[in-house]
Amino acid sequence: MFNELPELGEFPENWKRMHLLGLEDLTREELLILLDKAQVFRTAFDEGRRKFSFLSGHTSVTLFFENSTRTRTSFSLAAQRLGASCVAFTASTSSLSKGESVVDTAKNLEAMGCESMVVRHSTPGIPHLLAENVNCSIINAGDGAHEHPTQGLLDILTMRQRLGSLEGKTVGVVGDIAHSRVARSNAWGLKKLGAHVIVCGPSTLVSPVWKEMGVEFSHSLDAILPRVDVLNMLRIQFERQYTSPFPSTREYSLLFGMNSERLRRGKSDLLVIAPGPINRGVELTPEVADGPQSAILDQVSNGLAVRMAVLWLTDGARKRIQNA
Amino acid sequence: MYEKIGNVMQSILIKNGRVIDPSQGMDCVTNVLIENGRITGFGMRPTGKEREIDAEGKLVVPGFVDLHTHLREPGFEESETIFTGSDAALNGGYTSICCIPNTDPPIDTPADVEFIQDQAARADHCNVFVIGCISKKREGKELSEMGYLARTGVVGFSDDGSDIENADLLRRAFEYAQMFDLPIMCHTEDKNLTNRGVMHEGCVSARLGLRGIPSLAEDVMTARAIMLAEYTKGRLHLMHISTSRGVELIREAKKRGVNVTAEVTPHHLTLTDDLLVSFDTNLKMAPPLRPREDVEACIEGLLDGTLDCIATDHAPHSAEKKQREIDLAPFGIVGLETALSVLNMELILKGRLTWPQLIDKLACSPAKIIKLPSGKGTLAVGADADVAIIDPELKWTVTEKELRSRSKNSPWLGKELVGRAVCVLVNGRVRLLRR
Numbered sequence: 001m002f003n004e005l006p007e008l009g010e011f012p013e014n015w016k017r018m019h020l021l022g023l024e025d026l027t028r029e030e031l032l033i034l035l036d037k038a039q040v041f042r043t044a045f046d047e048g049r050r051k052f053s054f055l056s057g058h059t060s061v062t063l064f065f066e067n068s069t070r071t072r073t074s075f076s077l078a079a080q081r082l083g084a085s086c087v088a089f090t091a092s093t094s095s096l097s098k099g100e101s102v103v104d105t106a107k108n109l110e111a112m113g114c115e116s117m118v119v120r121h122s123t124p125g126i127p128h129l130l131a132e133n134v135n136c137s138i139i140n141a142g143d144g145a146h147e148h149p150t151q152g153l154l155d156i157l158t159m160r161q162r163l164g165s166l167e168g169k170t171v172g173v174v175g176d177i178a179h180s181r182v183a184r185s186n187a188w189g190l191k192k193l194g195a196h197v198i199v200c201g202p203s204t205l206v207s208p209v210w211k212e213m214g215v216e217f218s219h220s221l222d223a224i225l226p227r228v229d230v231l232n233m234l235r236i237q238f239e240r241q242y243t244s245p246f247p248s249t250r251e252y253s254l255l256f257g258m259n260s261e262r263l264r265r266g267k268s269d270l271l272v273i274a275p276g277p278i279n280r281g282v283e284l285t286p287e288v289a290d291g292p293q294s295a296i297l298d299q300v301s302n303g304l305a306v307r308m309a310v311l312w313l314t315d316g317a318r319k320r321i322q323n324a
Numbered sequence: 325m326y327e328k329i330g331n332v333m334q335s336i337l338i339k340n341g342r343v344i345d346p347s348q349g350m351d352c353v354t355n356v357l358i359e360n361g362r363i364t365g366f367g368m369r370p371t372g373k374e375r376e377i378d379a380e381g382k383l384v385v386p387g388f389v390d391l392h393t394h395l396r397e398p399g400f401e402e403s404e405t406i407f408t409g410s411d412a413a414l415n416g417g418y419t420s421i422c423c424i425p426n427t428d429p430p431i432d433t434p435a436d437v438e439f440i441q442d443q444a445a446r447a448d449h450c451n452v453f454v455i456g457c458i459s460k461k462r463e464g465k466e467l468s469e470m471g472y473l474a475r476t477g478v479v480g481f482s483d484d485g486s487d488i489e490n491a492d493l494l495r496r497a498f499e500y501a502q503m504f505d506l507p508i509m510c511h512t513e514d515k516n517l518t519n520r521g522v523m524h525e526g527c528v529s530a531r532l533g534l535r536g537i538p539s540l541a542e543d544v545m546t547a548r549a550i551m552l553a554e555y556t557k558g559r560l561h562l563m564h565i566s567t568s569r570g571v572e573l574i575r576e577a578k579k580r581g582v583n584v585t586a587e588v589t590p591h592h593l594t595l596t597d598d599l600l601v602s603f604d605t606n607l608k609m610a611p612p613l614r615p616r617e618d619v620e621a622c623i624e625g626l627l628d629g630t631l632d633c634i635a636t637d638h639a640p641h642s643a644e645k646k647q648r649e650i651d652l653a654p655f656g657i658v659g660l661e662t663a664l665s666v667l668n669m670e671l672i673l674k675g676r677l678t679w680p681q682l683i684d685k686l687a688c689s690p691a692k693i694i695k696l697p698s699g700k701g702t703l704a705v706g707a708d709a710d711v712a713i714i715d716p717e718l719k720w721t722v723t724e725k726e727l728r729s730r731s732k733n734s735p736w737l738g739k740e741l742v743g744r745a746v747c748v749l750v751n752g753r754v755r756l757l758r759r
Contacts, residue, residue, distance in 0.1 A: 024531075101648060123649035124533045125603025144651070145533030181533055212527045 005052055007040045011316045018318035019131045019138040020310050022147035024188040031153075031192050034309055038157050042305035054312055056083035059114040063106065064141070065091045065121040070276060070300070071141050071151070075118045078307035087114070102126055103133045110134045115318065116311060119143070135322075137314040145179045150310055151275050152185025154303040156193065158295050159230050161302075162271050167194035172224050174256055175234030175283060176245075177217075178205045182234055182275045187215050198224050201234075201256060204245035221256050225266050233258050233274040233283045249282050259285040263293065273299055333752055334375050335359045337368065341379025341713060345386055346684035347702035356384055358709040361752030365705060377747060377754075379713050383679060386687040387419025387450075387710035387748060389701050390660065391509075391587055391694060392484070392563060392635035395421075395452075397443065398436075399428025404640035404730045406440060409660075410449035412638070412729035414756040416661040417745030419710035420451040420691070420700055421638075425462070426485035432457040432468040437476040450750050451710070453479045453694070458497045458508060464488045467500055474504035479694040482509035484563055487545050489515070491552065498558025507561040507585070507694065510549045512570075513610065517541035522650055524597040524612040532600060534650065539567040539618070542611050546570045550577045553584055561693060562586040564637050566611040568621030575630040585693045587635035588622050590663040594670040595619075595735065605646050605653035606735045609639065623676055626685060633689040634682075636663050640731030658729045662722060662736050664714065668743035672716075679716075687712075709752035718744045 012033050023031065044050070060079040062072050072088065079086040089109060106117060116137040119127045124146035131138040142148040156166070163169055171190050177183045177199045187197045191214060198216040199206055210217045218224045236252065246252050258272060272294045278284055289296060336358040343366070344351050357365045357374070370376055390413065396404035404412075406423075413421045423440060425431030431440065437454045444452035456473035458481045460466045470481060481501055487510065488494045497508050518541045523529050525536025546562060550573055553560035565571060565586050574586050597613045607613060625631040639656025646653050664686070671677040691701025699708035721740045724732045748756035 101644070103647070121649070123651040125650055128603055143533075145535075147533070178530075179533075184531070184533060207530055209527045209530045213531060 005040065005044055005049065007044070008037065012313070015313050016317055018314050018321050019127070020149055020314055021127050021131060021138065021140045022188070023149045023152050023185045024147065026192070028192045031189060034153055034306070034313065035157055035160060037309035037313060038153065038302070038306040041308045042157070042302060045301065045305060051081050051083075053083040055079065055315055058082070058084035058116065058315060060084050060086045060116045060118060060311065061089050061109050061114045062086065062118045062141070063089045063091065063109065063120075065102070066142065068120055068141070071120065074300070074303045075141060075307050078304055078311055082308055082311055084115075084311070103129065106130045106134050110136055115315065137318045139310060139314060142181055145181050145184070147185045148181040149185050150303065150306050151182050152189045153306045153310075154299055155182070155186055155232055155273060155275065156189050157302045157306060158273055158299045159271065161298070162295060163229060166190060168196070169229045170196045170198065170227050171230045171232065172198045172200050172228040173232045173234065174200045174221060174258075176205045176237050177201050177210070177234075178207065178245075179237045180234050182232075186232060187213070191215070198228065200224055202246045202252070221262070222265075225262060228270065229267060230271045230273065231258060231266075233272065233278070235275065235278060236282060249279075253282050257283060257285065258288050260287050260291075263288055263291070271295060275299070333360055335373060336377060336749070336752065336754070337370050337374040338377045338379050338384050338711065338713065339370070341382050341384035343384045343703065344680050344683050345703040346680045347386065347688040348704050350703070351680055356703065356711070358711070358749070358752050361709055362699070363703050363705055363707050363709050377713070381715070382746065383714040383716060385683045385712050385714060386701050386703050387712045387750065388417050388664070388686040389420040389690040389696065390418050390636050390638065391422050391561070391633065391690045393421040393423050393638045393660065394426070394640065394656070395423040395440070396427065396640055398439065402642045403645070406443040406452065407447040407449070408728060408730040409638070409640070410444060410447050410452055412658070412660045412727065413450045414748050414750075415728045415745070417664050417712040417714060417748060418450060418660055419712065419748060419750045420453060420696065421660070422453045422455050422479055422694065424482060424484045425455055425457045426483070430457050430462040431455070432460055432462070432473070434472045434476040437473060437478060441477070449755060451700070453477075453696070455480045455482050455509060457481065458483045458488060459493065464490055464493060467493070467496055470500055470504060470506070474506060478506065479696070480507045480509045480561065482511065482563070484509065484511040486515065487511055487513045491548060494549070495552050495556060498552055498556040498560070502558055505559070505695070507559040508553070509561040509563055511563050512542055512545035512549055514541045514545050517544070521612070522608055523600050524614050526597065526615055528597045528600055532603070534600065537612050539569060539614070542567055543569045543573065546573050550574070550582060550584060554580070554582045557583065560584045563635070564589050564592065564611055565625075565631060566592040566614050566618060566622065568618050571621045571625035571630055575625070575628075578630065585632045586630065587633050587690075588626060588631045589637045590634060590659055590666050591657065591735070592622055593619065593626065593634070594666050599735070603650055604735065605648065605650050606657055606733050606737065608650060608653055608655055609637070609657050610655040623671070627677070627681070632693060634663070634667065634685045635690065636660050638729070640729050641733050642731055646731075646733045656733070658727065658731055658734050661727055661729065662734060662741065664745060665720070665741035665743050666736065668716060669741060673742070709749050711749040712745045713747040714743065715746045716743045718742070718746065720744055
């Protein structure tokens with residue numbers, strides 16, 4: 001029942017990370033290894049070769065302190081398709097209400113025996129904290145507004161499939177930049193691949209400090225529209241906002257929503273992606289979301305491939321480190 | 325470690341140390357004679373009757389005075405007690421500390437003040453002075469009984485931990501406290517602007533996705549406090565100033581003759597916000613660590629006298645509270661035991677400050693701000709013998725074991741530091757002697 005995947009080749013000598021905590025720390029070379037291996041899994045997936053045995057005997061736990069269905073399902077499927085077993089651990093949003101610290105929770109799970117933990121938490125830095133305190137691989141599935149590396153990777157993989165090299169391309173990331181881990185992971189990854197990144201959104205959610213990080217900022221979607229090759233339309237994170245940063249979703253949609261009229265004013269081959277779940281009618285109108293220039297469902301398939309590559313690479317590195 | 329001496333006070337002669345006492349412009353190698361708990365003279369030769377302490381190669385200075393110590397007792401004894409906190413003070417060269425009243429219950433009645441005074445006497449480590457609440461129960465609604473508190477000997481009033489939202493109440497506090505000639509000590513922070521932030525708002529917070537606290541949250545309330553003090557002619561002491569704009573506001577206010585003094589913490593003089601990339605909760609404090617420009621402005625302010633003194637804001641938190649998600653961990657770090665060492669390394673050894681300047685900011689100036697009896701913060705003849713002997717070259721590593729505070733929430737944990745108090749005398753008695 002298990003297929004081999006000769007296209008994967010030897011385990012890459014230059015991949016030494018047993019954790020994946022973010023894209024900011026990765027070198028360009030590491031980023032390319034990830035993307036190339038993900039592409040191998042994606043191609044095999046399209047050819048119907050979907051189940052492998054690389055990680056047989058491996059137990060992966062998805063440790064989510066924040067709600068998610070898509071990312072969690074994607075990680076579980078990725079683990080299972082590599083031959084690993086996967087267990088879901090759902091914790092309440094804060095360890096406080098359970099009376100147990102995050103580190104204690106993770107150590108308990110580790111004591112039951114697991115090789116990787118896929119962690120999502122509302123606080124930045126929690127995966128980093130766990131990586132220092134447990135011996136299994138830690139994969140960041142989103143830490144607050146900090147990073148969401150596999151989402152960044154699948155966005156970039158999708159762009160690469162449609163556009164080829166990203167060198168010199170311009171990518172607009174639109175929406176609630178202040179609270180978005182996806183914006184950050186996109187920015188770090190895209191910059192390393194030579195793309196120009198513009199973060200765009202209401203002035204209450206897009207700060208000029210982004211300029212200091214080598215990223216252009218804009219408060220007008222209409223102004224950047226003619227220049228961009230890709231638009232990544234972020235979801236408004238209503239759950240992370242304590243003071244309302246804009247007066248109404250109606251007004252947000254007026255200023256920053258992607259609709260067919262705006263699509264006509266963009267480049268003819270403008271690619272539109274969105275890290276679901278999308279608020280239809282807010283960030284994207286249905287005709288854009290479901291139209292030919294959208295790659296939203298492609299992103300989902302790529303997500304699975306990216307997560308398989310991440311699990312395979314971090315597992316290999318962990319074995320090497322722990323056998324050394 | 326401690327030497328309990330009986331009721332008869334032995335005379336002590338501290339020999340051959342570099343005696344630095346900015347309060348009388350003294351900086352020379354000499355002997356200091358202590359009799360009956362007081363400084364009685366300089367340059368005396370040993371007569372054989374005194375206990376002799378050799379201070380050759382060391383600095384002999386007035387014991388430090390901290391205006392900002394959280395002792396946590398009563399209510400949070402898992403984090404610190406009056407016993408452990410005053411012991412930590414000695415370990416850092418402090419002979420007097422002023423405890424902040426944000427305990428549970430808050431210190432807002434004479435009985436609360438006397439409890440602390442009694443516990444401090446039992447601990448018998450260093451002098452502990454009490455700061456009373458500005459408002460009853462620290463609720464920011466009504467003035468505390470400042471008159472009663474003044475009679476039990478409080479040295480000032482503060483609702484530190486948070487600001488007073490109601491500007492009218494703060495105005496009344498400035499007016500009322502004048503009857504007792506006591507300062508209103510303000511923690512300046514607009515909680516709405518802080519908006520659940522955990523670190524300084526800027527490039528680093530944007531990168532890390534951590535909620536930012538804008539400098540503005542501190543500055544608007546610093547400006548408000550200054551204007552209220554100016555209007556009422558009250559006595560204002562600003563706590564833990566951390567921004568360049570705050571330093572400017574105070575500089576201008578002092579020029580206009582406003583009765584304002586200000587403190588800055590050792591960490592705001594030595595650490596910057598970019599360290600937060602480690603997500604270490606021991607770098608989370610209020611106000612937050614700021615960028616280099618603010619640190620430089622604070623050092624400038626310290627040098628030109630805009631910032632009068634250095635106060636630790638020693639804020640112990642137990643490990644189970646601090647070792648949490650950075651969003652939920654409490655604000656604050658311990659500071660009494662590392663202050664001297666980090667200031668030595670970052671300011672003295674880097675040529676920014678001289679020893680007499682630093683001793684003035686740690687001992688003489690704070691004693692003046694709260695108008696401690698003339699025997700504190702000075703080595704003048706007749707003064708209480710509160711003395712610290714410092715080995716400026718002594719290297720030590722900050723470990724949980726080395727720290728006498730009950731809590732170990734220090735950003736310098738594991739670091740090697742240089743310069744440490746090796747002997748501390750309080751009222752003429754040796755309370756710390758490192759061998």
